[in-house]
Amino acid sequence: MSISYKPGKVPHPLEHRMIFRNVDREGWDPGIETYLREGGYESLKKALTMAPVDIQAEVKTAGVRGRGGAGFPAGVKWGFIPPNNTKPVYLICNADESEPGTFKDRYIMHQDPHQLIEGMVITAFAIGCHTAYIYIREEFPYAAKILEAAIEEARGKNFLGQNILGTGFDLEIHVHRGAGAYICGEETGLIESLEGKRPYPRIKPPYFPAAMGLYLCPTIVNNVETLCHVTHIIQMGGTEYAKLGTPNNTGTRILCVSGDVQKPGYFEVQVGKVTLGQLINDMCGGLRPGRQLKAVIPGGSSAKVLRADEKFKLKDREISIWDIPMDFDSLAACGSMAGSGGVIVIDDSRSIAWVLNNINAFYAHESCGQCTPCREGSLWMKKISDRIVAGKGSPDDVDTLESVAYRIDGRTICAFGEAASWPTESFIAKFRDELKAATSDSLKGAIVNPETKLAAASVKH
Amino acid sequence: MPHQVPVEVEKEIDQRLTRYPDKRSALLPALHAIQGHFRYVPEDLVEWLAAKLELDAIQVMEVLTFYPSFRQSEPGRYHIRVCRTLSCAMAGSHVLMDALAEKAGIDRSHADHHHPICVSKDGRFSIEFAECLASCGTGPVCMVNDDLHEQVKPEDARRLLDRYS
Known part of the structure; x- marks a missing residue:
């Protein structure tokens, strides 16, 4: 299996390894016996002796903010489940890791899957959930297999299944594979996808997942890394956890x-x-x-x-x-x-127009097409920047590009609209002169074949 | 010849169906099971799958045509996906794409947004650009079927392809 394991790679002295404690560790493997040997599932045993509201309180005290992108406090999110709810509650682990520049959940799932499963069982117990899903991107086929094997191992030890460790708590976790769409990282798009549909995000309000999520039942969607933090919060206590990091950024x-x-x-x-x-x-x-x-x-x-x-x-x-x-x-x-x-670092050998064009191509490809400003605008932004990169842009193109971006931002159902327009808005705000210089008065908006022009441009850099 | 769903694929779909309170939720897993066998989703199985999940054929089609991972025509025996997104592009993924396509004997001149996949004449390889494969620190990366290959240099293209025969 190709799982990118670099045994013995020593963490940098400025690091503080907790979630990644076992990543690239010599002699470590994803099996349950290895995990148990190092105190694995002890946090779960502790959590099962606590009241669910107390677990929620610890996570709130810890202040952990969602690691998937939005940075919303996880404990607060859990608290949005309506108190008088009578429907089933679902937990979904968002393992769609697809934001360009991000490659962390991959290693957790490949190398330390039980840390995630333990965090999920604790979270499910805290929110009263009996069926949980791991929505994993299709491009992680081995991780999906590793997780399925880990789930079977955990079931074998009664950390999953019926009457977990004799507490009367039942939980099943299922792995659900996506199919290559970035928009499935957006939590309501993910939910639609899990329901077997196109992943068109839902509008909020009213479709806040904690109130109306999967099958219109209360649903908590948390990122892989966030769920792993829950394991450690229970182990050390919310107050101790909050001493890590800085205030409000624990x-x-x-x-x-x-x-x-x-x-x-x-x-x-x-x-x-x-x-x-x-x-x-x-x-x-x-x-x-x-x-x-x-x-x-x-x-x-x-x-x-x-x-x-x-x-x-x-x-x-x-x-x-x-x-x-x-x-x-x-x-x-x-x-x-x-x-x-x-974090993507760009040095002075790069053309800003080329970088922006690459980003625009990504969002044009990934727009789900539900909202007109985003569906049309993301493609226009790509086409205009294709033209600039190909050396056929006119000086007006930079202003046109900017106006398109500001007409997407804030006008769409989900945050993809901002995600797609912020790069263009900020690149133009900060590198307007360079982008203008990449255009010329003598060339007026010819249509170009981006495939060949991009390949040529990349050779140059 | 119409395509037949093998018994083991149908068993896999039946097993996946038990995981959801709603049959429609098993649509992506079922399409994966079918594509896992045929390497694409044959059009004549859309009706079969719709009946199996108690859906209209259009509900299967709209999903099949939306998601980039599902293919509607036969790819090569080994399907290559080269990451096109920023960090990999900065590390040279376009040059890698050209090298892989050339060594695999694939003509990409007709590739476009709607037809991203190009197949070699002998049917051994197919190739397409994929968006971010979440391994940005080891770019350029590509996948061959389920395998991820990291820091692939254009001059390694031949050696990489030779591993798949």
């Missing part, structure tokens, strides 16, 4: 770095305790020789781009890009977002 999170650094990779750090500079220079070995930083996309490709020479205002000080603490609130204050933890 715990650890896995940052994934790709692009123009010498050593790309994944790093689990205390939230806000590491700066972007430390991440790039200390943990990733810096930029390639002779290169200067041009821009960073700090939280998956939907996050607004940061320019290398910008000054950012935090509450108490003005900082450079290198000093941005990698937490939810600081990145929001810098005008972007922590998102899914996918």
